[in-house]
Amino acid sequence: xxxxxxxxxxHDAIKAxxxxxxxxxxxxxxxxxxxxxxxxGIAIECAPDKRAAARKALDSKKIACILHxxxx
Amino acid sequence: MNTYFDNAATxxxxxxxxxxxxxRYLNETGGPYGRSAYAxxxxxxxxxxxxRADLASLLCISDPAHLVFTHNATHAINTVLSGxxxxxxxxxxSPLEHNATARPLERxxxxxxVVMDAMPHFxxxxxxxxxxxxxxxxxxAFAVVNHLSNVNGVIQPIAGIKHAxxxxxxxxxxAQSAGHVRLDCEGWxxxxxxxxxxxxxxxxxxxxxxxxxxxxxxxxxxxxxxxxRSDSAEMPDFAPDKFEAGTMxxxxxxxxxxxxxxxxxxxxxxxDFPAFLEGICAxxxxxxxxxxxxxxxxxxxxxxxxRLDSAQASLFLNSRFGIxxxxxxxxxxxAHRTLGTFPAGTVRIAPSIYHTPQEFEQLLGAxxxxxxx
Numbered sequence: 001x002x003x004x005x006x007x008x009x010x011h012d013a014i015k016a017x018x019x020x021x022x023x024x025x026x027x028x029x030x031x032x033x034x035x036x037x038x039x040x041g042i043a044i045e046c047a048p049d050k051r052a053a054a055r056k057a058l059d060s061k062k063i064a065c066i067l068h069x070x071x072x
Numbered sequence: 073m074n075t076y077f078d079n080a081a082t083x084x085x086x087x088x089x090x091x092x093x094x095x096r097y098l099n100e101t102g103g104p105y106g107r108s109a110y111a112x113x114x115x116x117x118x119x120x121x122x123x124r125a126d127l128a129s130l131l132c133i134s135d136p137a138h139l140v141f142t143h144n145a146t147h148a149i150n151t152v153l154s155g156x157x158x159x160x161x162x163x164x165x166s167p168l169e170h171n172a173t174a175r176p177l178e179r180x181x182x183x184x185x186v187v188m189d190a191m192p193h194f195x196x197x198x199x200x201x202x203x204x205x206x207x208x209x210x211x212x213a214f215a216v217v218n219h220l221s222n223v224n225g226v227i228q229p230i231a232g233i234k235h236a237x238x239x240x241x242x243x244x245x246x247a248q249s250a251g252h253v254r255l256d257c258e259g260w261x262x263x264x265x266x267x268x269x270x271x272x273x274x275x276x277x278x279x280x281x282x283x284x285x286x287x288x289x290x291x292x293x294x295x296x297x298x299x300x301r302s303d304s305a306e307m308p309d310f311a312p313d314k315f316e317a318g319t320m321x322x323x324x325x326x327x328x329x330x331x332x333x334x335x336x337x338x339x340x341x342x343x344d345f346p347a348f349l350e351g352i353c354a355x356x357x358x359x360x361x362x363x364x365x366x367x368x369x370x371x372x373x374x375x376x377x378x379r380l381d382s383a384q385a386s387l388f389l390n391s392r393f394g395i396x397x398x399x400x401x402x403x404x405x406x407a408h409r410t411l412g413t414f415p416a417g418t419v420r421i422a423p424s425i426y427h428t429p430q431e432f433e434q435l436l437g438a439x440x441x442x443x444x445x
Contacts, residue, residue, distance in 0.1 A: 009300050009313050010106035011137050014114075014121040031109040041300050042109040042117075 003051045004068040005044040005058070006032065013042045016063045023057035025050050036068060045070075073434050075394045080222050080248055080372045080402070080422035082270045082277060089330035090276060097326040105322055106299035106313075116322060123329035124312070130332065131246075131265060132256040133283055140282050140315040141325060145247035146172040148266035148282035149216075151293035151315060152243050153177065159184040161213035164240070166190070166228055167410040168197040168221040171403045172266075173245055177216070190410075191217075191233075196364045197410045198226050205236035215242045220249035223407040223418065224361040225370035227253055230260050241289075247271060251335075252371050257283045264290075272371075274335060274424075275328035278321045287311035294318065338425040340432065345371060345423070348432040355443040361411055361418055374402075374411075374418035380445060382417045388445060389419070393438040397421055 005027075007013040013029065020027045027046040036043075046054055051067060058065055076084050103112035105120045121136070128136035142148040153176040163177060167190045180186035189212070192203035199217065215237050220227050227249065234242050241263040246255055251272025257265045263286070269279030284290055292307050296317035301308045308314050346369070352360045357378035363369040377385045386399035400417040401408050408414035421435070 008308070008310055009137075010117050011121055011124070011312055014117050017118075029109050029114045037303075041106070041302075042114070 001048050002045050002070045003048045003054065004030075004033070004036070004070045005046070005054060006036065006066040006068055007041070007043070008064065010042060012063055012065070013044060015061065016044055016058055016065060019057050019061045019063060020044065020046070020054060023053065025054055025057060027054070033070065036070070073394075074427055074431055076396050077421050077423055077427075077435065078396050078398050079424040080271065080420060081398055083272065083274050083424055085426060086274050086276070086327075087331055087334040087336055089334035090274070090327040093330035094276060094323045094327040097323045101326075104299075105320060119329065120320070120322065120325055123325050123332070126329060126332045127267075127281055130255065131250075131267070131281075131283055132254075132258050134258060137311050138284055138287065140284065140312040141320050142266075142280040142282050142315075143278055143321065144270070144280040145245060145266040145268040146280075147293070148264075148280050149173055149243065149245060150176050151282055152264045152266070152290065153180060153216075154293055155291040156214065156241075156289070158186050158214060160186070162187045162189060162209055162211045164189050164191055164208070164212050164215040164237075165406075166197070166199055166217040167193045168223065168226060168228075168404065168407040169216065169218050170222055170245065170247070170407070171405070172247065173216050173218065173243075174406050190406075191215075193410070194364060196224060196226050196362070197221060197407060198363065198365070198368060199228055199233055201229055201232035201236050204233065208237065208240070212237075212240050215240055216245065217242065218245045218248075218407075219255075220246070220253060220370040220372075221404070221407055222248050222372070222402055223374050223404050223413075223420065224363065224411060225372040226363045227368045227370050229368070230262065231256075234261050248370065248372070257285075269324065269328040269331070273328065273331055275331035276324045279324040279328045282315065284311055284315065287314055290315075292317065336425065339428045340423075340425075341429070344429040344432055345369075347429075348436060349373060351436045352439060355440055358439060358443045361413065371424075372420060372422035374413070374420045375439070376413060376416070376418050377442065377445070380442075382419050385442060385445075386419045388442055389438055392441070393434075395435065395438055
């Protein structure tokens with residue numbers, strides 16, 4: 001199980017990656033899985049136990065995202 | 073001697089990091105922006121967003137998403153003028169507009185019935201803010217102001233103009249001012265600001281940007297792939313994607329980022345250019361076109377000669393001294409009509425931060441010889 005963070009734009013995704021790194025939350029940039037969206041954009045993946053911390057870090061920077069639990 | 077005094081056309085030299093950053097992208101980094109998630113593509117996306125953030129900071133824009141990359145200031149201005157519904161509306165313009173604004177508006181006048189009015193102004197083209205506040209037509213719907221004239225270097229009082237305009241949306245053409253004058257987009261309260269990367273910012277050609285205060289109020293200039301919402305036939309409705317269809321000038325933006333980060337300190341002081349202008353004023357048979365208020369003078373001016381036309385004068389400087397200047401109308405016939413130099417035009421002298429006081433003195437010596445022709 002992984003937590004996926006989905007963004008509407010690359011701008012938001014890169015900004016989010018920077019915010020998560022600043023908050024010392026380990027994450028990876030991955031393509032948005034086809035099972036979730038037909039979009040060709042990028043998503044960020046992190047461990048499920050970092051979900052709340054990730055949400056807090058992004059909220060503090062006013063970065064909108066959708067959290068998705070991926071069971072692949 | 074640095075003989076290049078045509079920096080208002082395009083700057084030269086560039087900081088050394090510009091070419092290095094562009095070569096790094098072309099030879100080593102490669103990859104697209106915003107299209108994929110492999111390491112190379114993500115590295116490119118990080119750098120593009122980093123440059124966007126740096127440029128937004130320079131323009132006093134708190135949310136970099138409101139700053140979209142364009143090919144140049146002309147592209148940015150056209151994005152605004154074509155993306156608003158101005159049909160049949162009245163547009164106020166400064167008296168020193170460049171063709172980047174005048175031509176799109178002329179087209180809108182012909183095709184969509186747009187009406188253009190010049191703002192009240194002083195003899196040097198500086199907008200008279202008090203008169204403007206007292207004379208704004210009730211049906212004025214939009215305004216455009218060239219921040220720093222590319223003919224005589226007048227810096228317009230944007231904060232005062234915006235205050236006088238009130239709720240009328242304002243587009244600032246900052247093609248010449250970006251890099252030379254502090255741009256305070258949010259402090260001014262302007263709605264749009266167009267900049268180019270290759271002039272005062274010292275970046276490469278083919279780079280520019282547009283500040284859009286409210287992305288919802290503007291339709292995109294071109295449509296196409298953005299790497300987002302790819303399942304939809306419609307453009308994304310959010311910035312920056314809404315205004316960035318197609319692959320951007322990635323190599324150029326890498327260079328622009330280096331230009332911003334590696335910007336050298338000016339090689340002359342704030343007093344050197346005014347002193348140079350005083351020297352020109354003392355020359356017989358040379359007329360100087362400049363800001364009447366020295367506090368509103370940018371780093372460029374124009375001159376005319378009592379006997380030689382602008383092309384002859386520019387050729388003399390080039391053939392005798394190797395000095396490079398721009399003769400003619402400088403793509404700004406409206407400005408020249410305002411200054412009384414249409415259609416003859418002027419010789420424009422546009423230094424850069426690389427020029428030294430000694431080079432101003434050498435140029436003054438050349439102008440002295442020109443005055444005796």
